[in-house]
Every structure is written in C-alpha cells, then in structure tokens.
Amino acid sequence: MLERLKEEVLAANLDLVKHGLVIHTWGNCSGIDREQGLVVIKPSGVPYSEMRAEDMVVTDMDGEIVEGSKKPSSDLGTHLLLYTAFENVGGVVHTHSEYATAWSQAARPIPPFGTTHADYFYGAIPVTEELSTFEIKGDYVHNTGLAITRRFRTLDPDAIPGVLVAGHAPFAWGTDAHDAVHNAVVLEAVAKMAWVTLQINPNAKQVSQSLLDRHYFRKHGENATYGQ
Amino acid sequence: MLERLKEEVLAANLDLVKHGLVIHTWGNCSGIDREQGLVVIKPSGVPYSEMRAEDMVVTDMDGEIVEGSKKPSSDLGTHLLLYTAFENVGGVVHTHSEYATAWSQAARPIPPFGTTHADYFYGAIPVTEELSTFEIKGDYVHNTGLAITRRFRTLDPDAIPGVLVAGHAPFAWGTDAHDAVHNAVVLEAVAKMAWVTLQINPNAKQVSQSLLDRHYFRKHGENATYGQ
Amino acid sequence: MLERLKEEVLAANLDLVKHGLVIHTWGNCSGIDREQGLVVIKPSGVPYSEMRAEDMVVTDMDGEIVEGSKKPSSDLGTHLLLYTAFENVGGVVHTHSEYATAWSQAARPIPPFGTTHADYFYGAIPVTEELSTFEIKGDYVHNTGLAITRRFRTLDPDAIPGVLVAGHAPFAWGTDAHDAVHNAVVLEAVAKMAWVTLQINPNAKQVSQSLLDRHYFRKHGENATYGQ
C-alpha cells in the first residue's frame, strides 16, 4: 500500500543525508496521505545506506502500525501531532542539523535578517518554550508536538514552515515530504547566515515588513512570480 | 542565436554550483552581447542538473524575450540595469553565498584586510542603502539595481567588481560570465576571511593605500604582471 | 591471531578518516579482547591509504608486543590505562578533531546544551586538569591516562564515553572499536554545536536534569526504546 508515498518518503530521507543535515541515523522524514488518514515514516535505527522503500512504516493517526515490519521513527508522535494540527502540511522533517540545532539550544528565534529568510519564512523562525519536567516525564514525544502547536497558536504554519524546539533541534514541514526537506535545508542555511550576521554586526536589523511582504508573496499566494 | 554565449552562460551557472555558492536554484548568471544589445540569462526555476544551453533566455535591454521558451531569472531587471550603467561589464552574477550574504544582512561593507581582497577589489566592498518601502512596493528588482548604481556614483565598477545589497545578498560582475563567477567566488572567500579576521582581532587594520595600489595594479592596467 | 578484531580495528580507524576527524596520520583507535587480555591498536606512522588488517599491532596489557611487525600507536599507553580503569570499555579512540580539540585547548567542559548531547553523554563532557611539568617529563602518555581516570573518579565512564584532555585533544570510548568511533563523531558534532550555541547566546542554559534523564535512558539501560 501507498507504494508511491513510500518511495517519496524514502527519497526525502536520503536527501537529508545528501544535503548534510544528518549524522549517523539522526533525523527523520514522513509524508501523509490525507484521504486515507495514513502516515508513512522512516523506520527506526536502519542505516541510510541499506534503507529501502519497503522499510518505510505506515501508521494511522494514532500511531498504530498499519503496515511494515520495522519500528517507526521514535519521533513519530511529534509528526502525528503536526499533521493533526496543521491541516495543509503534507510532509514533516526532523533533523539535528548543526546551525538550526545551535539556535534551538540557544533558545533564540532566528530573526529575518534578509531575503533568503523572507523567501521562505514570513517572520522570525520561532522557538518553543522549554518543556516542563512534567511534560518530559510524561508522553515526551507527543508533548514536544504540543509545545510546537502551542507556539503556533498565533502563527500561520503555512507561512512559517519550521520551528526550533528549545534545547532540542528543528522541525520543518511542507506540502509533501520533498518540500519539507527543501524547507529544512533552507532553515539550516538561514540559521548559519543569521549566526554569522550577528557575529559581524550584533545590532543587525531585521528586514522591513514591506520586504518580508515582497519576498514572501512573490513566492506564495495568487500573485507568485518566483523562480530565480 | 548567440549559441556560444548561451554555452558560456550555462557553464558559468553550473560553475556557481560547483564552487558551492548556491543552494537549491538560488543564484543566477548572465552574459551580454554588447554589439547586438542582447542579454543571455539563466531560466527561472529549472534545476541545475537538467539545465541545457537551449534553456538560456535571450532578452533585449528592456527585458523583452527575444528567444527562449522559459521565463528568465526573476532578477533579470537588476542584471539589465547593471549592464546599462556599467559599460565594461560583460557578465553579472547574483548568489546568496553564505558569508557574503551575512555581510549583506549585517549591512556592513567588507574592509580590505589583506592582499587577497586587494588583488580583486580596489577598496572596501560596498553595501547599498536599505531599499525604502516605496522602492520595495514599486519595481523592486529594477530598484535593487538602482540602489547598486547609486552606490557606485563615486566608485569605479571596473575596480570594485561586486557589491552587497543590504538585507539581501551580493552581486558580482566581470568582463564576461566566467569572470563574473570568478569574482563571485573571490567575494565569498574574502567575506569569510574578513569575518574570521574581525573575530580574531576586532581592531584589525585595513591594508595601506600603497598595498592596495601594489596588488591591484599588478593584476590590472598596463603594467599587470600577475599570475601566482 | 585475533583476525576479526584486527579487521574491526582497521575499519574503525578508516571510519575516523571518512568522518573527517583526522588530518594526516593523527588519530588512532584500538579494541580489546577482554578474555585474552590483549589489545589491537593502529600501527604508528602508516598512511591510512596503505593500512591493512595485518598491520594492526597486538599487545598485552603492559604494552608488550605480542604480534605485529610495526610499532604501535604512540598513544598506546593511554589506551591501556583506559581499558584497565574502565572495565566495560571495548574500544578507545583518540583524535585531534577540530572542535573537540578547541574545547580541550580552551580547557572548558562541554555543557549539555541539548538532546543531541543528552542522547550520548549524561552530563557535561569533562576536561582533565593540566598535566604538571613532572607528569609531562615522566611517562607522559601513561600520565595522560591517569589524568583522565582521575577526572572520572566521581563520574561514570559508561554514561559519559568521552573526555577532553586539557591543552591536548579528546579521547572517546565505547563497547567496541566501532562504538568508540561513533561516540567520537558525536563528541565532535556536539562540540561544534555547543560552540555556536554560546556564540548565539552566551547565557545559554544547560538542559534540565529531567531532559538529561529522558534522553539518556531512552537509549541506555533496561528501558531503552531509541532509534530515530
């Protein structure tokens, strides 16, 4: 079942490695079939070099395995919550990519310092609150998702397709698994450039609202014209 | 038409990828045929891996497509303005290369801290003024070019073949597309080294005028002797 | 003798190069056969490109060569001491990997700023005391091992499989040679991210004890469930 989605999710996971976003087996990507309400996610602990489409795990929205002989990624619970809360999301990525993780550990949102950022993220890339001991000791993976969705109560996940989990690492999402990887790559590049920007000029200014509008809306919405 | 220039422009665009200056499809390069008044530029949104010479777009100096089935790069308007204002320029490059972009976001000119810089740029690499809301809401791409040419009113584009657009990213140029890429690569290296230089010594001194002269004129002008 | 262990140790040494942890011939990895009380270690001064399993050197716990025509790595004495002091350790790695070495040179422990760290190291990665002139002039390599074991008097080497030797570089260990390399790769990644974290936020907070517990124990001990 869902053979095409499995191929997509496999390819997206391998792309994470190709783009240098993962070390060892850290990082995972999933995709959703909204009609059937099924998620396809990377298996747990399988080396990337040996991973095949049939190793992908199919689960329902409660995390019950529908097909697959492997265990699903241990971050499945967070993915499921994001799919549930963010209705236009078709793919979710989690990595420990170096610079985005550093911002997560620093517990600082990434300010929109330039058009690279503005082309993809319509405002700062937010950081969640630190999880409480209660949340950590409870259903930790699910609660990580809750910390994200709580942070997005007043934000639009379609306009800001990524988040930093405080003391942890980034999640990114998109219209499908491939697009989620694309955004995860951008998030990492933006994270690195924002760090260097602040090193050069600790008082660097965020771009203006009009520049945010210009760049975001040339790529998104009805009047999109983009393509460098 | 302009088959040779198309090959050159294609090769230059692929070189941007090879030198690690672009992520995804960010970045673009063009070349001009001054006699015919025609510009050849990278198409919009075509993956580098599939790009062929016949995909290059030929436009006149008003941006009207003369040949080509694809849309031209969305930054065409800036390229055209640079060709119009800088009469010796034969090729233009725009990238979001990491370190030069960080300086652009920091809105700080890159000081000439050493001979690497001085061999290519005869003084600091300037940064434009921030675009006004009016300029952003108007013909943004064209106005980006105007911000650059305004910055060069008192500068020589032949002696300083690159610029940082504030809150955006660098443009570089040269005698042809290949030379523009060469300068874009140097700009990125110089940007990285200047950042580290300041980290090591926040009071680092710029090179003296005599060193600027020595290095610049051994590579440029009548008495050039250079070649390491 | 110990042909299988030699193959393992060779593969682990080559993995150090593949992961970018070594320059020239810096770095070395060993493995132990606890039953026979024999250690297999990289030979000294043999280029990685020419290294074969039969070049690995077998020594007893006193460092006497039991088999092998090459000299053992000059750091053998430190490896032997770690095997003697840390009874569950099956493999030891020493590198001069850039970021972990920088922390060693800075003589600062690496604080646990995030879950990447917490998944592998149950607390800060400690740094030894500086060796005294007496220790340096004496049996330096052995004394380096003593400085490490002294630092671990109140620490559990199974929960913190790595250390920074002040003014020198890191050692890491694991259940076997392969696992030691795995931990050395993580140590380097954690060292880089911790540096960037502090650059972004000099007051970055360490993760809470409950997060340390959560991440560490999902990978270690009876209730381990991990595998991304």
Add this chain to the structure above:
Amino acid sequence: MLERLKEEVLAANLDLVKHGLVIHTWGNCSGIDREQGLVVIKPSGVPYSEMRAEDMVVTDMDGEIVEGSKKPSSDLGTHLLLYTAFENVGGVVHTHSEYATAWSQAARPIPPFGTTHADYFYGAIPVTEELSTFEIKGDYVHNTGLAITRRFRTLDPDAIPGVLVAGHAPFAWGTDAHDAVHNAVVLEAVAKMAWVTLQINPNAKQVSQSLLDRHYFRKHGENATYGQ
C-alpha cells in the same frame, strides 16, 4: 633537467588543491636542489587541472630562468630569499588558506594552545611587521621575504616552519616540497582551532614550556619516537 624534483613539486602543488588550501590559482610551492643551486617552482597562471611536470620552471638563486617555457610564480622572489636565509629548507609553500590568512590579516601570532601545534611548531607562529610604503613600492616580493627573515632573526626556522605575513597570508616550509605542504596543512588546521579556542575561552592559556618540549622533541631531534 631535475625531472624528479619537477615531479615532486608538481605533486606538492596538486596536494595543496586536494587539501583545500587554494582557490582558483592562488598558492604556489617550490623545491630546491641545494647541490646545483637551482629552484623548481610552479608556473604562473596555469590552471591546476592542466599542469604538467614539464610546466614547472627552473631558476637559479637570482631568479634567472634556467629551463621552462612558462613564467615562474610571481612569488618566486620570496621563495628564493627563504632558501637563501634558511639553509635547511628544501621546499617552500605559499597559500591564502582561509584561517591562516585570517590570522595574517588580524596581524596576530598564533599562540600554541595545544599539542597539535606543539607537535609541529615549537612556539607561537609569528607574524611579520607590516611592510612600509617604501618596501611595498620597491621590490615588493623580495621585501616580503626580508620581512620574514627579519622576523626570524631570533627564531629557528627549523623549529617553526611557517610564518604569517601581516595583511597578506602564510608561508610554510619543510625539508622538501612535500614536507612544506604537510606543514602548510597543519598551519591551517592549527589556525582554525586556535580561532575557535579563543572564541570559547578568550583567556585560553598557552601550553607550558615542558609540554612544548615534550611534543616537539618526540618528533624532532635525536630522541624522536613519534608516529600516532
């Protein structure tokens, strides 16, 4: 003539590229035949990908071309002076490698923060004085060499096989061309790690004299035992 030395010098120049120390055609390496008093150096302006042994240029100690159809590297004058002043040197390398160049631009010596440094450089890696306008306007390349040898009046070039030219970039040397490249690679690694060390701990301590002695003399002199 000197076919073997030409092969060595070619290989050493290509190694500079392989180790990531050069961009474009920046950087050059030479070797000397002390008996014949002849130097073999990289030609000027030939792309690395097309360089062949017969392109290497042979000159005498005054810089007169003895064999070769190409122009010698424009830095020849500095190489010649180093061979004249430092009698045990068999190979010289000049690069604009990123981190060593940043230290040169910062005009700061690289302190010996750890054993990686101490294994190769017996003390800080020195930086020359800035060249005067008079020196720059005169025989600049030769005067660059003089600035280096002046800096080494009280230093031993055999114990410290490299230098930072202020506002310019590093030179390194060794017993032959290959060894000079080896030391240039170490200098770059040491430069990067020293920068990060200072970022982590601005008050990082230099290693003790006894550690400098221990590491330097285990690799150099009569009692050398080294080989990791």
